Amino acid sequence: MTTENSVIITGTTGMVGEGVLIQCLKSSAIDRILVINRKPCGYNHPKLKEIIHQDFFDFSPLQEELKGYNACFFCLGITSVGVDQDKYYKMTYELTLHVARTLSRLNDDMTFCYISGGGTGEKSRLKWAQVKAKTEKDLTKLPFLQVFNFRPGFIKPVKGAKYTHKFYNYIGWLFPLGRALYSKGFCTMEELANAMINTLNHHDERRILEGNDIIAMAKENNSTAP
Numbered sequence: 001m002t003t004e005n006s007v008i009i010t011g012t013t014g015m016v017g018e019g020v021l022i023q024c025l026k027s028s029a030i031d032r033i034l035v036i037n038r039k040p041c042g043y044n045h046p047k048l049k050e051i052i053h054q055d056f057f058d059f060s061p062l063q064e065e066l067k068g069y070n071a072c073f074f075c076l077g078i079t080s081v082g083v084d085q086d087k088y089y090k091m092t093y094e095l096t097l098h099v100a101r102t103l104s105r106l107n108d109d110m111t112f113c114y115i116s117g118g119g120t121g122e123k124s125r126l127k128w129a130q131v132k133a134k135t136e137k138d139l140t141k142l143p144f145l146q147v148f149n150f151r152p153g154f155i156k157p158v159k160g161a162k163y164t165h166k167f168y169n170y171i172g173w174l175f176p177l178g179r180a181l182y183s184k185g186f187c188t189m190e191e192l193a194n195a196m197i198n199t200l201n202h203h204d205e206r207r208i209l210e211g212n213d214i215i216a217m218a219k220e221n222n223s224t225a226p
Contacts (some may be wrong), residue, residue: 003063003070003202004031004032004070005030005031005032005070005071006031006032006033006034006068006069006071007024007030007031007032007033007034007069007070007071007072007073007095007217008033008034008035008036008066008071008072008073008103008216009021009024009033009034009035009073009075010036010037010041010056010071010072010073010074010075010099010224011071011074011075011076011077011115012037012041012075013037013038013039013041013042013163014034014075014076015157015163015164015189016075016078016115016155016156016161016189017035017073017075017076017163017164018041018158018161018162019155019157019158019161019189019190019191019193020073020189020192020196021033021035021043021190022043022158022161022192022193023042023050023158023193023197024073024188024193025043025045025047025048027194027197029197029200030047030049030197031045031047032049032069033045033049033088033096034049034050034051034065034066034069035048035049035050035051036050036062036189037050037051037052038052038053038054039052039054040052042162042176043044043067047072049113051065051188052209053156056076056098056099057094057095059097059099059100059102059192061104063106064108065079066102066103066107067106067107069103069107069110070107070110070145071101071110071111071112071113071199071200072099072100072103072110072111072112072113073113073196074096074099074100074113074114074115074197075115075187076095076096077092077096077115077214078091078092078159080127080128084154084185087189088127088128088131088150089131089175092128092132092135093134093135093138094132095169096114096135097135097138098138100112100139100142100144103141104142104143104144106205108145109145109201110144110145111144111145111146111148111199111200112144112146112147112148112195113144113147113148113150113151113199114134114136114138114139114147114148114150114207116135116149116150116183116202117129117150117151117152117153118151118152118153118185118210118211119140119153120132120133120136120149120151121133122134122137128143135210136149140206146202146203146204146206146207147205147206147207148196148199148205148206148207148209149207149208150192150195150196150209151207151208151209151210151211151214152180152187152211152214153184153185153186153187153211154174154175154185154186154187154190154218155187155188155189155192156172156175156186156187156188156189157189158189161189162209183211183212183215184211184212185211185212186191186208186211187211187214187215187218190218191215191218192218193221194213194216194217194218195209195213195215195217198217198218198220198221200219201220201221202209
């Protein structure tokens with residue numbers, strides 16, 4: 001019997017979330033997709049449903065809409081650059097945990113994939129890295145089937161994507177060199193998305209995936225490729 005894979009994706013008006021959405025739309029392994037945004041993502045597809053919702057700290061009006069999914073690819077986040085620590089903590093730790101607690105309560109046997117970041121660690125001197133580490137740790141305590149914390153470094157974006165950061169137009173040439181010299185710190189958007197999709201072939205795991213782990217998981221099962 002084939003299990004339907006129904007996925008919730010957040011952050012699809014950002015570079016990573018959009019890239020994950022594009023790959024999920026292509027993948028035969030994903031049957032149904034729900035995206036939740038504050039503004040339209042600009043994509044239409046037979047297996048895609050979009051909900052526009054402003055307050056991610058209050059999902060009470062959406063509870064029935066959020067049931068029946070076996071995965072969440074959480075790609076929502078803000079940069080720490082120019083943001084005060086209280087706001088960064090609220091929008092990174094508190095928001096992520098609030099959404100995760102809601103989804104774990106509404107869905108049994110859900111896989112939760114969190115986009116963290118390379119350099120994350122409790123012992124880091126950088127405040128953002130400590131906040132990300134606390135988020136990762138507390139996500140693993142929730143009653144999900146499994147939790148995967150992804151720590152990508154430099155991500156090569158999907159060609160033609162709408163929400164790619166403009167500076168990638170100037171530094172994209174670094175990717176082949178960086179990948180050759182330090183593969184752990186460089187992955188493609190397709191690899192990151194396929195690795196997330198491939199978590200659905202696992203069962204009852206809680207893992208941190210660094211760059212090389214992401215690349216390896218992306219290759220695990222060709223059946224999830226588009």
